[in-house]
Amino acid sequence: MDMMQYLDTIQPELMNITRLFGLPDSDWDTPKWRFTAAAEEGSFRCQFTDGEHSAENAVLIPPEEADARLQELHRKRAARRLVRQTLYDLCRKATGIHPPWGSLTGIRPTHLMYEAIGSGCTEAENAKRYVIDHFDVTPEKAELLWEIAQVQGQLPPPEDRWMDVYIGIPFCTTRCTYCSFSSGELGKGVLVEPYLDALFREMDEASRIIADTGRTLRAVYVGGGTPTSLNEDQLSRMLDRMMLRFPGAMEYTVEAGRPDTITPGKLAAIKAVGVGRISINPQTMNDRTLRVIGRAHTAAQVEEAYAMARAADMHHINMDVIAGLPGENADDFAVTMDAALRFRPESLTVHTLAIKRSSRLHLEQAPLPDGETASRMVQMGLETARTLGMQPYYLYRQKYMAGNQENVGYALPGHACQYNVDIMEETTHILALGAGGISKRVYEDEGHIGRAPNVANIEHYISRVDEMIQRKRDLFMPEAGV
Numbered sequence: 361m362d363m364m365q366y367l368d369t370i371q372p373e374l375m376n377i378t379r380l381f382g383l384p385d386s387d388w389d390t391p392k393w394r395f396t397a398a399a400e401e402g403s404f405r406c407q408f409t410d411g412e413h414s415a416e417n418a419v420l421i422p423p424e425e426a427d428a429r430l431q432e433l434h435r436k437r438a439a440r441r442l443v444r445q446t447l448y449d450l451c452r453k454a455t456g457i458h459p460p461w462g463s464l465t466g467i468r469p470t471h472l473m474y475e476a477i478g479s480g481c482t483e484a485e486n487a488k489r490y491v492i493d494h495f496d497v498t499p500e501k502a503e504l505l506w507e508i509a510q511v512q513g514q515l516p517p518p519e520d521r522w523m524d525v526y527i528g529i530p531f532c533t534t535r536c537t538y539c540s541f542s543s544g545e546l547g548k549g550v551l552v553e554p555y556l557d558a559l560f561r562e563m564d565e566a567s568r569i570i571a572d573t574g575r576t577l578r579a580v581y582v583g584g585g586t587p588t589s590l591n592e593d594q595l596s597r598m599l600d601r602m603m604l605r606f607p608g609a610m611e612y613t614v615e616a617g618r619p620d621t622i623t624p625g626k627l628a629a630i631k632a633v634g635v636g637r638i639s640i641n642p643q644t645m646n647d648r649t650l651r652v653i654g655r656a657h658t659a660a661q662v663e664e665a666y667a668m669a670r671a672a673d674m675h676h677i678n679m680d681v682i683a684g685l686p687g688e689n690a691d692d693f694a695v696t697m698d699a700a701l702r703f704r705p706e707s708l709t710v711h712t713l714a715i716k717r718s719s720r721l722h723l724e725q726a727p728l729p730d731g732e733t734a735s736r737m738v739q740m741g742l743e744t745a746r747t748l749g750m751q752p753y754y755l756y757r758q759k760y761m762a763g764n765q766e767n768v769g770y771a772l773p774g775h776a777c778q779y780n781v782d783i784m785e786e787t788t789h790i791l792a793l794g795a796g797g798i799s800k801r802v803y804e805d806e807g808h809i810g811r812a813p814n815v816a817n818i819e820h821y822i823s824r825v826d827e828m829i830q831r832k833r834d835l836f837m838p839e840a841g842v
C-alpha cells in the first residue's frame with residue numbers, strides 16, 4: 361500500500377481533526393505543514409510537523425490474511441488511525457487544547473465503546489480506559505459512553521428479522537433558521553393532499569416488502585418536518601393508514617414538534633390509534649431566541665402544549681432543546697432547563713447547535729455563544745436530566761458543533777425510544793417513507809449498510825413515488841428482480 365497516495369484520499373477527514381482545534385482549513389495550503397508517511401520494517405510510520413512542533417507515531421502492519429480484500433481493509437484502517445492520531449497529537453502540542461471527544465470526529469462514538477467491550481474490556485474501568493487511551497476522550501465523555509452502552513444493553517438486541525419504519529411529513533409552518541432538513545414551508549398547503557396520496561401508496565407497498573421478506577415490525581416513527589402541521593383530518597387519515605399497514609409494532613412515536621401546531625383534536629387523533637408517545641420541542645424557552653431562530657411560537661405556547669398533551673393522557677412526552685443557540689448565555693439556557701424540571705417530560709434530548717452549510721443561520725453569521733459556554737450548557741442539560749431521574753441512552757455527533765460537544769437523548773428508566781437507538785446505532789433495517797427518507801439495510805456479517813434514498817424535493821417525490829418504491833424493493837429484495 362502506498363501510504364502517501366492513501367493520505368491524499370483521507371485529506372478531508374484530516375481537516376476535521378484540525379477543525380477540532382479551531383485551526384483554519386487554509387493552514388493546509390501553507391508550506392509549514394508537512395507530513396511524511398511510509399510502510400517500513402513491518403510497521404506504518406508517520407510524522408507531522410507544523411514547522412515548530414512535530415509528532416511521530418508508528419503502528420504494526422496487520423498480518424497477512426487469506427482474504428486480500430479484508431487485508432487491504434484492515435491495513436487501510438490501521439494507516440488511517442495512525443495518521444489521524446499523529447495529526448491530532450501535533451495539534452494538541454501546537455494549541456494546548458484538549459477537545460472533549462479527543463481525536464474522534466465521527467458521528468457515532470458509541471461504536472468505539474462497543475469496540476472496547478467487544479475486545480474484552482467488559483469491566484467499566486477497562487472499557488473507559490480503552491477509549492481514553494486510544495482516542496484521548498475525556499473521562500466524563502468516556503463515562504457517558506459507558507452508561508449509554510449499559511442502557512442500550514437492556515433493550516431487545518438487534519436481529520436480522522426486525523424492521524423499523526420511518527414515515528416523513530416534510531412540512532413545517534415556518535422554517536427555522538438553523539434547519540438543514542429537507543422540509544418545506546406548509547404555505548397554503550396545496551401539496552399536502554398529493555403528498556399524502558403518494559405516501560399512502562408507498563406505505564401500502566412498504567408493508568408488502570415487510571411481509572415478502574418475512575421480517576417483523578419493530579418500531580414506527582413519524583417525523584419530519586412537523587407531522588402535526590397536517591390538519592386534524594389529514595393527520596387522522598395518515599395515522600389510520602399507518603395502523604392499517606404497520607400494526608403490532610413494539611413502539612410508535614409521533615413528533616408533534618412545533619407547539620403551535622398542536623391542538624386537542626390532533627392529540628385525540630394520535631390517541632385514537634393507540635399512540636401515547638409524542639415529542640414536543642421547544643428548543644428554547646426564551647421568546648427573543650425563538651424569534652431569532654424563526655420559530656413562530658412563544659414559550660407560553662409551549663406551556664399550553666404540554667398542559668394539553670398531559671390532559672390528553674400522553675404517557676410519554678419527549679422534550680428537545682438546543683444548547684448554543686444564537687445570543688443565548690448560560691442564564692438563558694437555565695430558563696429552558698427550569699421549564700424541563702416543571703414539565704417533567706419522560707425523555708429529554710439535549711442537542712448542541714451545529715451550523716450546517718445548508719442552514720440560513722450559517723449564512724447570516726448570527727452571534728453564537730463561545731465553545732466554553734456551549735459546553736457549560738451541555739453540562740447543565742446532563743444535570744437537569746439527572747435531577748429528573750433520567751439516564752443517557754443514545755448519542756451522536758455532527759460536524760461544526762458548538763464546543764465540539766454532542767447530542768444526547770436521556771430518558772427515565774424503561775422509557776428509551778427504540779427507534780432512536782436503532783437509527784443512531786445503525787443495527788436495524790429501516791424502511792424510510794416520504795420525501796428525503798433514506799432506507800437502510802444492515803449487512804451485519806459484512807459490516808456494511810446498503811442505502812436507498814428517496815428524493816428530498818416534495819414535488820419530485822410525488823411524481824416519482826413508484827421509482828422510490830422500486831428502490832426499496834431493489835434494496836431488500838434484489839433476488840426478486842422486480
Ligand code: SF4
Nearest residue numbers: 532535536539543585
Ligand atoms: S421544525 Fe425542524 S424540520 Fe421544521 S424547519 Fe424547524 S428544524 Fe426544520
